[in-house]
Amino acid sequence: MSTVSSPILAGCDFPALATHYPLADGRETRRHYLDSAASTLALESARQVADALLAHYANTHSQAHFSARVTSHAYHWAHRQVLRFLRADSERYSAIFAGSGCTALLNRLARTLAARRPERDIVLVATLEHHANDLPHRKHARQVIPIPLTGAAPALGAVDLAALKGLLERYAGRVNYLAVAAASNVTGIVNPVHDIAALAHAHDAWVVVDASQYLAHAPLALSDTGAVERELDAVVFSGHKLYAPGSPGTAVIRQALLTDREPDEVGGGMVDDVTLAGYQVTARFPDREEAGTPNIVGAVQLGAVLYLLQNIDMARIHAAEQRLLRRLVTELTALPGVRLYGDPDLERTPRLGVASFNLVGLEHGLVAAVLNDYHNVAVRNGCFCAHPYVRELLKPDLWALDLDVDAADAEAKIRPWRGMVRASLGLYSTDADIDALLTGIRDLLARPEYYRALYTVDAEGEFRHRTFSIAPATLFDPEALLDRALERLSVSRHVL
Secondary structure (H helix, E strand, C coil): CCCCCCCCCCHHHCHHHHCEEECCCCCEEECEECECCCCCCCCHHHHHHHHHHHHHCCCCCCCCCHHHHHHHHHHHHHHHHHHHHCCCCCCCEEEEEECCCHHHHHHHHHHHHHHHCCCCCEEEEECCCCHHHCHHHHHHCCEEEEECECCCCCCCCCECHHHHHHHHHHCCCCEEEEEEECECCCCCEECCHHHHHHHHHHCCCEEEEECCCCCCCCCCCCCCCCCHHHCCCEEEEEHHHCCCCCCCEEEEEEHHHCCCCCCCCCCCCCEEEECCCCEEECCCCCHHHCCCCCCHHHHHHHHHHHHHHHHHCHHHHHHHHHHHHHHHHHHHHHCCCEEECCCCCCCCCCECCEEEEEECCCCHHHHHHHHHHHHCEECEEECCCCHHHHHHHHHHHHHHCCCCCCCCCHHHHHHHHCCEEEEECCCCCCHHHHHHHHHHHHHHHHCHHHHHCCEEECCCCCEEECCCCCCHHHHCCHHHHHHHHHHHCCCCCCCC
């Protein structure tokens, strides 16, 4: 029996929670959204702030008229909210918006830091990284070396500090920077990023932290103690994982890493003067790092979310979510036939908001399909853009398949098992969502062959129900919505 719980914010703050879908058994129920690690739902109060700005909308980079002044003021306000959220010193750090997630900024950092100290040819990257904080460093660094994790698969833990210290000593004078996630998007396991920073700085290496999976769940400051040696050099995150879909990628970066060299991207708004003979880059932050017209409305929406989260109190949010996560992990590990990935001991290895698992003998794609089609539980399955980490976690399971790796069909046979199911929490998650997930898992474990017979696998490896399907256009049809809007317009289609 579950404990009745309510989310910290009311359901009206997340109108998407009211969405209902028809199910394969004929019922129509409210969805249980457990896919927040991919993208969180929109926080309505923050969206309303962004919508209110549209009444004044104009471009930034001007003070010539009222609308430009209002928009520029709102955009700068969003920068201040980011710095405040991470307790960053605005004299030494700058908040930068770019792209549609953290990927663009991590690519930019990889290029910038590689060019800044080319004599330091090594980057250390944690084994549990999302591709966004892995591939850019592989592309731009001369050599990338993985940082080992504690424990053994499938119960791998966080970054192994002793192993990291050994790597820094072994490659003394060659390590340019470390790239590490504050929390894994696969397991939610938290890395001790400030301890990592202290080790790195002792060897004159910088630390780039991907906090995309962290900031919606717990408070994070650039330095946990205020000591400079424990300060993070760059923190990058995605607004779409912070209740602000459509917002830009964001970075808080030590300004000293960006000065004394030309910005990675050039264009309008980041220069003081341009002549036929050359151009002069402005010294102003963040202007010099934000060429072109920014995603103003998205940035303001993100700023509004950060303002709200700070005033709700991130410590309170963290405590409420930890109760739910503890229940989820405890009940999953107690179910026979469920394999949980990552160290399950939350005291030894803290986690944030994520639990990834498999059901023994059932493909992850089938599990996700049944949870959706029969229980309206939205989870994600696959490798979550973290292939090396998922492969490490799955090694014991894949070896247990006992396949002939040299057989012509070996890859086809192993592909359905190379992945897992991920359930992830948000501000809106409740015990009812966990109840629905656990009910679905128990149902699958009790009737695996019944469900297997109901599905086929397509060429992409997706499990499709044999008799039930809902066309996406019947749930959301942009053209139908626009056609109705055209009918309401006072101008005829011919004029348009």
